[in-house]
Amino acid sequence: MEMQKTKYVAINVFLIFHIVAIACWSFPIDSPLVTLLNDQTRAYFRWSGLFQGWNMFSPLPKSANTYVEATIVHQDGTKTTWTFPRMEQLTLTQRVFKERYRKFAEDLAREENDGLLPDVARHIARLNSTPSNPAKTVILIQKWSFIVARPDGSYVPEPWDQHVLLGYGVKPEDLK
Amino acid sequence: MKVRSLWDWWNRFFFKPESPIPISLFRVLYGTMVIATLVLLRPDWMAWYGPHAWVSLSTMHQLEGGTRLNLLAVIPQTDAWIETFFWIFLGSAVLLTVGFLTRFNSVLVYLCLASIQQRNLYITHGGDTFLRVAGFFLIFAPAGAAFSVDRLIRIWRGKEGVDIAPRPPWAQRMIQLELSLMYFATFCWKVKGAPWLQGTAMFYIYHLDEFRRFPVPSWLLGPMMLKLESWAVLVLELSLGVLIWVKAFRYKLLVLGLLLHLCLEYSLNIPMFQWDILSAYVLFIDAADLRRAWGWIRNRRALSET
Numbered sequence: 001m002e003m004q005k006t007k008y009v010a011i012n013v014f015l016i017f018h019i020v021a022i023a024c025w026s027f028p029i030d031s032p033l034v035t036l037l038n039d040q041t042r043a044y045f046r047w048s049g050l051f052q053g054w055n056m057f058s059p060l061p062k063s064a065n066t067y068v069e070a071t072i073v074h075q076d077g078t079k080t081t082w083t084f085p086r087m088e089q090l091t092l093t094q095r096v097f098k099e100r101y102r103k104f105a106e107d108l109a110r111e112e113n114d115g116l117l118p119d120v121a122r123h124i125a126r127l128n129s130t131p132s133n134p135a136k137t138v139i140l141i142q143k144w145s146f147i148v149a150r151p152d153g154s155y156v157p158e159p160w161d162q163h164v165l166l167g168y169g170v171k172p173e174d175l176k
Numbered sequence: 177m178k179v180r181s182l183w184d185w186w187n188r189f190f191f192k193p194e195s196p197i198p199i200s201l202f203r204v205l206y207g208t209m210v211i212a213t214l215v216l217l218r219p220d221w222m223a224w225y226g227p228h229a230w231v232s233l234s235t236m237h238q239l240e241g242g243t244r245l246n247l248l249a250v251i252p253q254t255d256a257w258i259e260t261f262f263w264i265f266l267g268s269a270v271l272l273t274v275g276f277l278t279r280f281n282s283v284l285v286y287l288c289l290a291s292i293q294q295r296n297l298y299i300t301h302g303g304d305t306f307l308r309v310a311g312f313f314l315i316f317a318p319a320g321a322a323f324s325v326d327r328l329i330r331i332w333r334g335k336e337g338v339d340i341a342p343r344p345p346w347a348q349r350m351i352q353l354e355l356s357l358m359y360f361a362t363f364c365w366k367v368k369g370a371p372w373l374q375g376t377a378m379f380y381i382y383h384l385d386e387f388r389r390f391p392v393p394s395w396l397l398g399p400m401m402l403k404l405e406s407w408a409v410l411v412l413e414l415s416l417g418v419l420i421w422v423k424a425f426r427y428k429l430l431v432l433g434l435l436l437h438l439c440l441e442y443s444l445n446i447p448m449f450q451w452d453i454l455s456a457y458v459l460f461i462d463a464a465d466l467r468r469a470w471g472w473i474r475n476r477r478a479l480s481e482t
Contacts (some may be wrong), residue, residue, distance in 0.1 A: 015190060015350070019353065022309075022354070022357065025370070026358075027360075027364050042242075043370045046244055049290035050308075052305050052308075053304065053305070054361040054362040055361075056357050056363065056462065057377065058362060058365040061371060063380050065383075065386065066386075087385070095389070095445050096445070097216055099445060099447050100224065100299040102386050103298070103299050103301060107298040107299075108298075113239070113298065115235060115238060116235065116298065118235075119235045120230060120231075123228070124319055147383045147384070155379075171407050
């Protein structure tokens with residue numbers, strides 16, 4: 001069965017547009033033309049959900065073990081620690097279900113995602129509050145240990161270092 | 177003359193009718209991957225997407241601006257509505273897998289999948305991205321032409337015979353292109369990084385505690401082996417991105433790609449990623465070979481029963 005001419009033309013336009021736009025979106029090409037094309041197609045890609053990036057473990061694989069924990073100061077002055085699920089401490093089955101927390105904690109520590117931190121602090125406050133002893137302050141801390149190869153190629157874990165991502169004063173409305 | 181032959185090639189590549197068996201089989205695998213993704217997310221549906229999720233809807237709008245296809249942003253923000261959304265999504269994924277109202281369910285599954293990823297972009301991995309973009313092109317494919325309830329209904333109503341009519345494969349080609357582009361793009365990103373070129377990248381990856389799944393044999397962790405493994409990944413990703421289109425290399429590369437992903441599945445904990453990608457390998461297998469494989473399985477089964 002012959003395809004209708006208008007349908008054929010429409011499909012070709014669709015194909016050419018998507019192939020060019022997806023290629024420009026995906027490859028690390030440093031060119032003004034590619035930047036221009038990406039600017040022109042960004043709104044459509046965001047809307048349609050066709051945005052994509054394929055830089056898995058690249059250009060630089062992560063070179064430190066990291067995790068994020070929170071110190072919670074309660075109204076009565078006591079302190080507790082809450083840690084995002086750490087895959088290496090979970091069973092094989094738990095890891096399959098909780099892996100999204102690893103990705104989330106990794107993204108949290110990126111500077112460009114600072115805007116997420118207050119939401120996360122509020123969520124942790126809700127998880128760690130009781131009506132009689134609500135959370136008063138949440139301090140989000142990232143811990144890391146660099147992965148360094150010894151001269152013989154072996155690996156011995158480096159000491160853990162840390163820095164504060166956010167200190168958040170919990171408001172009563174945050175706990176609702 | 178060259179433009180003419182290029183145009184002929186383009187027409188053959190995208191429009192010369194082909195058996196829809198590979199794309200139909202992909203639909204079954206794709207639906208299964210979506211179901212598995214939803215089941216694995218099930219304990220945390222509310223934690224990630226609920227009214228009191230880790231990231232609020234307003235924060236998501238602030239950080240990731242622009243108009244987006246996101247059903248979760250338009251439904252009321254209550255537990256009941258969001259639970260209902262997920263059950264409809266899961267039901268639609270099951271119907272897509274069995275091929276009932278295939279086109280409608282491919283649209284619905286895409287809308288729902290795009291919605292959950294748009295609702296929280298900070299928990300998605302490459303496999304999720306691949307499912308999303310492949311799902312977009314699946315909408316346009318004759319994915320219900322085989323292995324589907326829709327086909328059984330068409331046969332029962334006398335609208336279709338036993339033979340499956342060939343169809344223009346342009347939507348299937350787009351998913352194939354996405355897969356090969358994914359490999360080629362990741363190769364291009366990797367060669368921009370010194371650890372991949374120096375051959376030390378796998379050292380870091382193997383020592384990321386959070387990714388570790390099963391123990392990697394120690395002989396694979398020596399400096400020379402790590403170099404070979406890092407470079408082998410580069411060579412394989414480049415080959416899967418480019419040479420997969422050369423028929424003479426295709427099946428050999430698919431086997432090597434399968435081995436690569438099985439090794440990654442063994443050593444790294446990135447649930448569903450490898451299977452999401454591998455599901456699209458079926459699109460590179462000739463329908464005639466799929467029929468032969470199916471015939472072989474049936475013969476083996478018949479023999480074992482007698």
